[in-house]
Amino acid sequence: MLCIKHYSKTYPGGKKAVDDLSLHVRSGEIYGFIGHNGAGKTTTLRAAAGVMDFTEGTITIDGHDIKKSPVQAKQVTAFLPDNPDIYEFMKGIDYLNFIADLYDISAGQRTADIGKYSDAFELTDDLGSPIGSYSHGMRQKLALVSAFIRRPKLLILDEPFVGLDPSAAYLMKGYLSELCQNGSAVFFSTHVLEVAEKLCDQIAIIKNGKLVQSGPTAELVGDSSLENVFLELEGER
Amino acid sequence: MKKFFVLLKVSIQSMLLSSTNSRGRSRKRAATGLSAVFAIGFLGLYLSGLYSYMFMKALAPVNMEVMVFIFMGMGALVGGLLFTTFAVKGVVFGGKDNDLLLSMPVPTTLLVASRVIAIYLENLLFSIFVLIPAGVICTFVTQNGVGHSLLFWLRLGIAALALPLLDTALSVLSGALVAFLSARVSRGALGQNIVTGIFMAVVFYFSFNLSSMIKNLTDNATRVKNSLTWAAPVLWMGEGIMGDWGLLLAFVLCCIVPFALVVVGLGRVYRQAVTAFFAQSTQNHYKLAPQTASGQKKALLKKEMQRFFGTPMYFWNAGIGLVMLLAAGAASLVMKEKLLAYAQMSEIHLPLLPMAAAVIGFCLCICPIAAPSVSLEGKYLWILRESPIEESSLLWIKVGFQLLLTLPCTVIAGMCISIAFGFALWQTVALLSATLLFAVGHAAFGMLMGLCFPKLDAVNETVIIKQSMAAVLAMFAPMALLGIAAGLYYWGSKMAQWIALALPLMLFAVFAAVCSLILARQGTSMLRKL
Numbered sequence: 001m002l003c004i005k006h007y008s009k010t011y012p013g014g015k016k017a018v019d020d021l022s023l024h025v026r027s028g029e030i031y032g033f034i035g036h037n038g039a040g041k042t043t044t045l046r047a048a049a050g051v052m053d054f055t056e057g058t059i060t061i062d063g064h065d066i067k068k069s070p071v072q073a074k075q076v077t078a079f080l081p082d083n084p085d086i087y088e089f090m091k092g093i094d095y096l097n098f099i100a101d102l103y104d105i106s107a108g109q110r111t112a113d114i115g116k117y118s119d120a121f122e123l124t125d126d127l128g129s130p131i132g133s134y135s136h137g138m139r140q141k142l143a144l145v146s147a148f149i150r151r152p153k154l155l156i157l158d159e160p161f162v163g164l165d166p167s168a169a170y171l172m173k174g175y176l177s178e179l180c181q182n183g184s185a186v187f188f189s190t191h192v193l194e195v196a197e198k199l200c201d202q203i204a205i206i207k208n209g210k211l212v213q214s215g216p217t218a219e220l221v222g223d224s225s226l227e228n229v230f231l232e233l234e235g236e237r
Numbered sequence: 238m239k240k241f242f243v244l245l246k247v248s249i250q251s252m253l254l255s256s257t258n259s260r261g262r263s264r265k266r267a268a269t270g271l272s273a274v275f276a277i278g279f280l281g282l283y284l285s286g287l288y289s290y291m292f293m294k295a296l297a298p299v300n301m302e303v304m305v306f307i308f309m310g311m312g313a314l315v316g317g318l319l320f321t322t323f324a325v326k327g328v329v330f331g332g333k334d335n336d337l338l339l340s341m342p343v344p345t346t347l348l349v350a351s352r353v354i355a356i357y358l359e360n361l362l363f364s365i366f367v368l369i370p371a372g373v374i375c376t377f378v379t380q381n382g383v384g385h386s387l388l389f390w391l392r393l394g395i396a397a398l399a400l401p402l403l404d405t406a407l408s409v410l411s412g413a414l415v416a417f418l419s420a421r422v423s424r425g426a427l428g429q430n431i432v433t434g435i436f437m438a439v440v441f442y443f444s445f446n447l448s449s450m451i452k453n454l455t456d457n458a459t460r461v462k463n464s465l466t467w468a469a470p471v472l473w474m475g476e477g478i479m480g481d482w483g484l485l486l487a488f489v490l491c492c493i494v495p496f497a498l499v500v501v502g503l504g505r506v507y508r509q510a511v512t513a514f515f516a517q518s519t520q521n522h523y524k525l526a527p528q529t530a531s532g533q534k535k536a537l538l539k540k541e542m543q544r545f546f547g548t549p550m551y552f553w554n555a556g557i558g559l560v561m562l563l564a565a566g567a568a569s570l571v572m573k574e575k576l577l578a579y580a581q582m583s584e585i586h587l588p589l590l591p592m593a594a595a596v597i598g599f600c601l602c603i604c605p606i607a608a609p610s611v612s613l614e615g616k617y618l619w620i621l622r623e624s625p626i627e628e629s630s631l632l633w634i635k636v637g638f639q640l641l642l643t644l645p646c647t648v649i650a651g652m653c654i655s656i657a658f659g660f661a662l663w664q665t666v667a668l669l670s671a672t673l674l675f676a677v678g679h680a681a682f683g684m685l686m687g688l689c690f691p692k693l694d695a696v697n698e699t700v701i702i703k704q705s706m707a708a709v710l711a712m713f714a715p716m717a718l719l720g721i722a723a724g725l726y727y728w729g730s731k732m733a734q735w736i737a738l739a740l741p742l743m744l745f746a747v748f749a750a751v752c753s754l755i756l757a758r759q760g761t762s763m764l765r766k767l
Contacts, residue, residue: 051622053765074625085616087540089547097528101536102624111528118525128523 001027001154001185002048007057009043009209017043019209021057025154025185025202030176032200032217033189034230040209041189042082045158048187049079062153075103078152082159084143088132092123092142095131099146113149120171121145136163144168148175155179157188161195173199197226205233240343244351281366285309289371292454293378301458302379305371307475310400311468313367317360317404318411319436320703323550325412326419327699328355329503330514339508346504353500356408360401368397372478383479392478392485402492403470406499413503416514430546433553437560533626534634541638544613545606551613554702558604562646565596566653573657590664591726593654594741597647597672598719601679606639608683608711611767612692612701618767628761632684636756639680647672667738671722671745675715678749681756683711688763718748 002025009018018040025031035041046052048059050066050073059066064073086095093114100110118124121141131139140163147155155176161169176186176199190196196203197217203226204214212233213220221229292305329352338348372393376384383389418428454461465472470491477485503510531539545551569576614621621631651672655665690706702708722741729737 049623051619071625071627074623077623079619079623081619084619086620087544087617089544090540093523093525093528094543098536098540099620099624100528101531102533102626104533105530107528107530110530111525114528115525124525125523127525 003060005058009054025187029201030186032196032203035206039206076153078147078150079156092127117145117148155186193226241347248351248355285367286370289374293374295455303475303479306478309371310471313364317363321408322411324699326416327697330416345507349504357405360404364397364401399489399492402496406495537634555606558600559646562600562650566650569654569657602715605708605711607635608687608707609701610635611687615693632760636680643676674745674749681752686711
């Protein structure tokens with residue numbers, strides 16, 4: 001579903017944030033992406049989502065090159081940044097309809113899906129209020145609902161558990177699994193290693209912009225724990 | 238005190254950066270920024286000089302020069318109040334760095350003072366642009382020679398420095414009220430638009446009736462002055478500038494005391510005020526009904542519309558030209574005789590057709606709707622970037638939104654003026670062609686300025702809409718183009734009427750074509766680089 005080949009990103013000034021990274025997220029997989037702060041996770045996710053430009057390597061989503069066919073690639077993708085800023089001048093329901101219009105979602109489907117996900121995240125009552133009045137957690141939930149109603153083939157999430165209450169985090173994990181059971185793929189970064197270990201089918205570890213380890217979670221962790229593997233790879237244990 | 242200067246430095250840096258977009262990296266951009274600031278300054282000085290001259294010419298012969306300073310002072314006070322009241326909401330109460338600064342070991346009074354002084358500086362510019370030209374006019378036109386003394390200029394300088402203190406105190410109080418109401422009323426934006434609309438209607442009324450007001454003022458200057466006891470501080474300012482040191486001191490105290498009280502008072506309740514103003518009203522009983530679907534372009538246009546009409550600061554700063562276009566059209570129909578008399582006040586008699594085009598062009602210039610729109614995306618840009626939309630569509634939707642508003646208003650104004658002044662069909666066609674071409678060029682040019690001078694990390698919307706380089710250039714560069722078009726018309730009229738019309742038309746056509754072409758070819762890559 002997501003294929004990253006020899007992707008590198010150098011910022012103005014010469015700092016290489018990501019260096020020759022290649023990985024493959026298959027349909028039906030939940031793929032975890034872990035690493036230190038500044039390791040290059042967000043840079044990779046933003047490039048994969050078509051939010052950030054890059055010069056080296058190729059990224060394809062469902063066979064569409066994100067640079068050559070960005071519209072087709074984005075049509076099947078949903079991306080959630082770590083701190084989703086959403087138009088404060090809109091009401092929650094306006095934002096969901098705005099996103100639904102951009103993704104050509106039919107009236108019937110959007111009504112059903114908005115109801116399903118906003119009810120689950122206990123957000124329906126607040127959809128008539130301006131987003132400016134939402135708390136951080138409510139904005140996070142609204143962004144999640146806006147991602148799920150797209151029924152994306154690829155869901156890219158940057159630190160999705162930050163700011164969510166435990167019940168919302170539990171719900172989200174359920175919906176991520178549901179998406180994958182329906183043939184979609186999820187690619188997300190996290191610092192919560194326990195969640196990554198339990199939830200992910202595959203895990204990649206990035207250090208200083210380079211991929212240092214990747215593979216099925218069970219193989220990667222073995223008899224140890226993801227925390228131990230991560231700290232050993234990072235040279236901190 | 239050191240902390241205060243550190244905070245003040247941050248406030249001023251923020252203001253300057255938002256104006257020049259330089260960040261100390263590009264001298265070219267900084268120079269463009271300063272040029273634009275000078276352009277604004279020049280225009281401000283010209284307009285206030287013109288009004289001062291009109292008043293002074295009428296009042297100096299009856300030795301009532303003081304009335305010029307009283308009226309110009311009132312103008313500066315009211316104008317500054319209008320322009321900074323809504324800015325207060327963003328600059329004083331709505332800074333993104335509020336949480337950061339409030340968590341620091343800094344007395345809130347110092348924090349308030351540093352932010353209020355940013356407003357003071359804005360009002361100071363207003364005061365200088367209004368009072369100094371009046372002083373210059375007084376020096377040349379006065380009969381009693383009061384403007385020739387150095388002490389006169391010292392008194393004028395003191396008044397120009399003190400007046401914005403009073404203005405700032407009033408702006409902060411009214412801005413606090415606006416912020417409070419915005420948080421409490423569900424349709425706060427509509428309320429702000431109505432209040433500003435009423436104010437603008439009053440300004441238009443006074444502008445259209447200026448000549449008769451000046452005549453009445455000349456005939457009854459003493460009586461008018463005696464009736465102004467309700468505006469005692471401004472009266473004292475006028476008398477002070479003209480030579481009464483005691484009244485000047487009273488005026489200065491009248492400015493310093495409220496300013497100090499506002500800063501100290503607000504400093505004591507700032508934390509509570511910020512908390513109260515931004516605890517927005519919510520409706521916790523939304524019932525989901527069947528939704529309707531529309532297309533991508535309609536959704537993007539609707540978003541632009543929601544932002545434009547839902548942000549009074551944006552609407553009244555970038556949309557005032559639309560109101561003026563409609564007002565000009567209506568005024569030409571109902572006040573034809575007065576307008577003709579007003580136009581003939583000028584000693585150079587200009588033909589009506591280019592004058593009508595210039596009026597419409599000026600109104601369009603002050604509609605830089607597309608220019609700040611990219612910067613207004615700011616932190617929200619990720620939403621559009623991750624959406625399955627062609628990047629070029631994003632730009633053309635923004636240009637299209639400006640045109641959606643300006644083109645109908647231009648046609649209405651053009652048709653009304655043509656009917657009112659009895660233009661022939663070819664004249665109407667020429668007027669509409671020129672102004673519509675200019676409107677298209679202006680929209681594309683504004684978009685280009687928005688891409689060349691982005692301000693995605695602005696601390697609030699105010700600095701993008703009111704102070705950003707993109708908005709300033711989108712207003713003043715096309716005004717310069719109007720000047721060139723006027724020159725071409727004048728030059729062409731010496732040869733033949735058709736040449737006089739063809740030259741500006743060609744200029745506007747080239748302007749529209751070049752800006753649209755650059756936007757089509759470079760716009761997408763410029764957007765991608767942001």
